[in-house]
Amino acid sequence: MKTRNIHFLLLLTAIFFGFLSSCKKDNADVPVATKPxxxxxxxxxxxxxxxxxxxxxxxxxxxxxxxxxxxxxxxxxxxxxxxxxxxxxxxxxxxxxxxxxxxxxxxxxxxxxxxxxxxxxxxxxxxxxxxxxxxxxxxxASDVNVKASYKLIFTEVNGSVHGDHFHDLADKDNVEPSSIIFDNTGKAVAGHAHLKPDGIYKIDFKQFDATGQEIQGQYIKDKATATLYKAFLTGGAFILNSGNNLTGAIFQPKESTYGDGSAVTGAIETTGIRSYFTAGKDNAGEKEVVFVLRKFKDPATKATITRADWNRTDYAAKYPGEDIIRLSFELHAEEGED
CATH class of the missing domain: 2.60.40.1930 (Macroglobulin (MG2) domain)
Structure with a gap:
């Protein structure tokens, strides 16, 4: 019995000193004198x-x-x-x-x-x-006093990704929106779009007249008017979200009412004065993009646009009409961004 105890003690001692030796070797591998x-x-x-x-x-x-x-x-x-x-x-x-x-x-x-x-x-x-x-x-000096012709306001929200659209969208508490201000040519003159790749953001489009009053409601004042307009987010060569993929990009126009108070129903009717966006981890990095509001020649065109068409490179040829607004900006989708 005593012999067994002695053997066990020797085994523990060997393990202990072996551990110390390993630690010393590991520490020796760290070149403590080498500066970054x-x-x-x-x-x-x-x-x-x-x-x-x-x-x-x-x-x-x-x-x-x-x-x-x-x-x-x-x-x-x-x-x-x-x-x-x-x-x-x-x-x-x-x-x-x-x-x-x-x-x-x-x-x-x-x-x-x-x-x-x-x-x-x-x-x-x-x-x-x-x-x-x-x-x-x-x-x-700040450009905070620059006169804005257009603005895109990004606010992070709660929600879940499902194919080409979102579920359970809801405002987050204690979230500070960020804005990009554009001049009358559509050039970004102040602000930025730095987004978490997997974050979901509400995007509110604003347009201002010469007195500073908001006038973007003109495009969705009623259903008949809104039928002529749709927003696209072009450029960036986004990998789109689809099926069970949870790491691609989604841009989902999503107003709930027209200016006259009537309800916007279904994905086809939405315009993009309010929309929701995620870049997705597949699209992390910097991208040059353009927010476009397009007016169609034929009101029937809007009904042919699906949720997967927002980033088409051939949208202008596919959907005849004119881009009445083009807002160009850099989009940074990087971990650690707010």
Whole structure:
């Protein structure tokens, strides 16, 4: 009996020291003295190191951390002023990784004073080593007072994906909408569309007259009028959602009533003054897209358009008429975006 106990004790001791030896070997594999490396970092569109207040700052660069990334920190402070901004990234797509492309868009509040700033990016690895890069940054005055001719408002909502449409759509609490403002040519002049790839967003289209009054209701004032109009979201070469696929894109026009109070019934009648959208994980990244409101020559045309036709490249030839509104913008569908 004593011999058996001694053998058991020796076995436990061997396992214990073997575990310590393994830990030491694993730790020895981490080059604790090797600092992270930060490749050329793009700051601003085209690396122009400039951003407008009220818009977003583009950042992109490669990071190599032999001891694996622990966190990435951004610090922006005003030269000769008091404004400061800081953000720490501990996302799964960065932490614990050795090689990553750091790609983020930082929203710069519209109230930030214009002027010269200093930008710092610091990478800390699991061994506590840090590497920083810094750069001058110019923040230009906000375009918040620019006169809007059109606007697209994106608001994240609850819902579920089903084939080419959504179920159980409902507003979310404590959600801050984001907007893109367009001039009278349809060019985006302020705001952005940064969306979670698998998020579902309500899109409200707004049009304004010379006095700033909303006039988009003219296209759905009654059923007879609305029969002539339909919204498309063109460009981007989206992979569409279909069947049981839950990772493709859906764009679903979905008003519930006309301007006269009568009900909009069925997918065919909807126009797109209000719509719902998800990019889906299959379409993660940046895309150039155009929101189009098309007026048809024949009111019977609208009834031939299905939910799968919203991103057709040949929509203009397929559905005779004219694009009365075209709003061009960049759509960023990236993890960690709001």
């Amino acid at each position: 490396e930060i490749g050329t970092l793009e700051i601003g569109s085209g690396n122009n190191k400039t951003v407008k207040a009220g818009e977003d700052l583009h950042l992109e660069g490669d990071i190599v951390a032999e001891a694996l990334i622990d966190k990435i920190e951004i610090d922006i402070h005003q030269e000769g002023g008091t404004f400061k901004f800081a953000k720490v990234y501990t996302d799964e797509k960065y932490v614990g990784k050795k090689n990553v492309t750091f790609h983020e868009h930082i929203d710069i509040p519209s109230e930030v004073p214009a002027g010269q700033y200093h930008f710092h990016l610091t990478v800390t690895d699991k061994a506590g080593n840090t590497t920083s890069v810094e750069s001058p940054l110019t923040i230009q």
